[in-house]
Amino acid sequence: MANIKSAKKRAKQTVKKEKVNQTRLSEIKTYAKKILKALDDKDVNTAKSLFKVAETKIARAKGKKTLKANTASRQISRLAKKIFAAK
Numbered sequence: 001m002a003n004i005k006s007a008k009k010r011a012k013q014t015v016k017k018e019k020v021n022q023t024r025l026s027e028i029k030t031y032a033k034k035i036l037k038a039l040d041d042k043d044v045n046t047a048k049s050l051f052k053v054a055e056t057k058i059a060r061a062k063g064k065k066t067l068k069a070n071t072a073s074r075q076i077s078r079l080a081k082k083i084f085a086a087k
Contacts, residue, residue, distance in 0.1 A: 021066045028057050028067075028075070035079055039086050047083050054079060 002008045031054035038047040055076055062072035 024057070024061045024064070024066050028054065028061060031057060032075070032079060035083070039082060042086075044083065044086050047086070051079055051083055 002011050031050055035047050035050045035054060038044075038050060058067065058072045058076055061067040062069055067075075
């Protein structure tokens with residue numbers, strides 16, 4: 001455990017940031033699952049509207065360094081490919 005005041009503060013900040021990052025990642029996964037479920041139900045319009053929201057959330061996570069750039073691009077690309085193949 002940290003003894004120095006600044007180290008204690010950094011430890012608190014790290015815990016707080018981990019929670020925010022986990023929330024972001026969980027939200028992205030949830031949207032991806034919703035999109036895939038909509039595609040299974042042959043509901044392309046819903047999938048497209050969910051994709052717009054998911055794309056924004058992925059881009060935000062990339063900007064906040066929660067996701068690496070290539071990972072974010074790959075996730076967006078794979079979801080888009082599935083949506084446009086389902087037309």
